[in-house]
Amino acid sequence: MADHKKSDGKAVSFPPRVQGMNGFEADKTLQNFLERVDPEFLERRKDLLSEIGAFALGELDAQAEESDRHFPATIEQKVTDPVYPEQRRGHVILNARYKAVQQQLYKWGTLADCFDKNTPESHMLPFITQYMTGKSDISTGCPYAMTHPVALVIAKLAPPAVKKRFLPELLRTDGNTPIGGTWATERHSGSDVGATETKAFVDGHGNAVLQGLKWFTSAIGFDRFLTVATARPDREEDKTGKGLGLYLVPSHIDEDWSVPNDYNVRHLKNKLGTKALPTGETELTDTVAFQIVPPPHGLKAMMIALGCSRVHNAMSAAGVMHRAYLESVSWATNRKTFGDALITRPMVQKRILDIHTEWQAGSALAFESARAFSDLAADKPDASEEWTRILTALAKYKTAEQALWCCEKSLELVGGNGYTEEYPVARQFRDAMVLRVWEGPEQIQALELMRMVTGKGKGDFEYIDRLEKIIHELPYSMNPEKMKLGKLVDEINMELGQLRREPEAAALAADEFLSKMSNILAYGLLCEQAGWDIETHQDHGKKLTAQHFFDRSFTARTGIQFDMTHLHKHFEAVVKGEPIPAHSRFKKPTRRP
Ligand SMILES: Cc1cc2nc3c(=O)[nH]c(=O)nc-3n(C[C@H](O)[C@H](O)[C@H](O)COP(=O)(O)OP(=O)(O)OC[C@H]3O[C@@H](n4cnc5c(N)ncnc54)[C@H](O)[C@@H]3O)c2cc1C
Structure with a gap:
């Protein structure tokens, strides 16, 4: 671990390379979320999640570097039918290591366990596996994001004979799972x-x-x-x-x-x-x-499959953001310029906190959509298709935007080296662009949202209800956020009402609704987790992150900011993943005389 002295004498430690870290153990955000929403799942699966976390930033990452640079997919012409030797067919050749990491995801039973007849596992497991995979390799995450929905569609919709023959194949854990x-x-x-x-x-x-x-x-x-x-x-x-x-x-x-x-x-x-x-x-x-x-x-059946892949897309994007954050901190800790580590520079700290905040907000959306989809897949009585579809559209859109932004900024922090293919941020940046395009770009998510909030269903009410529930349950210590969130909800509620009266406006305004509704929900979800963190762990870190996200998303600031934000004053605790206490005595900012 590098150990650089900050000007106040305190040290910030971080390894020189992210590869080799554990993507689960280094992720308090995921751990806290699971502890809040499904502690039994966390208890039951934490060893496996830790194994997947080590794999994600270990073999998977090493494979990704190699496959991307040296062994991308290639094509060859093959005789597939000896009766017609002149009739060649194009077949794709993949490198063995790439195929092996794909199989490893199924060997753990991450998919098979969800379809166990007696004790089916939560579909959160494959979604979290995707989140881990996103920290290293979107090229591996994509096939996994399709195998899961194919299994779901067969399980739920296929005729008995098709299901009997093919579902067990998809649930194999012996290294021969069809993708x-x-x-x-x-x-x-x-x-x-x-x-x-x-x-x-x-x-x-x-x-x-x-x-x-x-x-x-x-x-x-x-x-x-x-x-x-x-x-x-x-x-x-x-x-x-x-x-x-x-x-x-x-x-x-x-x-x-x-x-x-x-x-x-x-x-x-x-x-x-x-x-x-x-x-x-x-x-x-x-x-x-x-x-x-x-x-x-x-068409409807394909849309169910795509709904599942879109949640995977959001989880993958959240994983990408975590990686961008880790790479930024790692580089800044170990790179010295003008005699001091980059991480001691306030401007660099600000940028790292921005990346951290987007990751936190994006993860909140992705995790929520994964949870809603898992409940729907498990036919839970309170699961709602409309809510899941709204959430999926918001999360798919927003996380993809954030992931690319985080990659871009982390690449810039790594500087010229980041622009070269010798460092992982360049590959992450190139790959992250696809998260915006496939599974439906921005406008397609906006149209999906409009179907849910202007159609026969009551998607708009479900959206408002979810936010009002958050407001209602926020603890006293979150009162300022309660007020701010309440105002945002009132405003969007009015705008949704206007949209109901003027549905033809959707063709023009759908993208603005998509953007605003995803920001409000992300803020609400951050507040919800923050309230729980405070009550359970006396940790005010997420609250400061929520405030920072609010300022970034909803405050049109024109003046120069001379003072450090509260979050910035706790930079070191954020980077170290330490809890931030309430009512800290902040050092008075220094001003020019
Ligand atoms: C690497 C990669 C892998 C892929 N793999 C698969 C795969 O395995 N299977 C598969 O089926 N597809 C796959 N796709 C395709 C992908 O899903 C599509 O590219 C995507 O859905 C967008 O469709 P399109 O490219 O035809 O764009 P278009 O539909 O032509 O859209 C172009 C642009 O117009 C916008 N637009 C479209 N309609 C409207 C409208 N009514 N109002 C406003 N704006 C609109 C879109 O948002 C988009 O920005 C893959 C794509 C990539 C890049």
């Missing part, structure tokens, strides 16, 4: 999945062959895969409108996984980031598939 995929995007339609043109020819038993071109097919190239694909049956009544079915496409057509299905990866995308992740353009050439749901239910 999930969700193939919706076509050349002319990414956001507009309803415009799918891929054709399905289905017999009376739900056996299908698919013909078409899927324009983005991630996770193709694993030794075994199982992907869900939208397609339009070749029936007169389905040629218009949203008559889509959802089909399960296996990489192999036999039960022994030895006879390859017919498909052709005609091109691998050359991407800005996520180089290890195979993203192909895949031709479905009479590809064997099994009907999960017939038309017109395919």
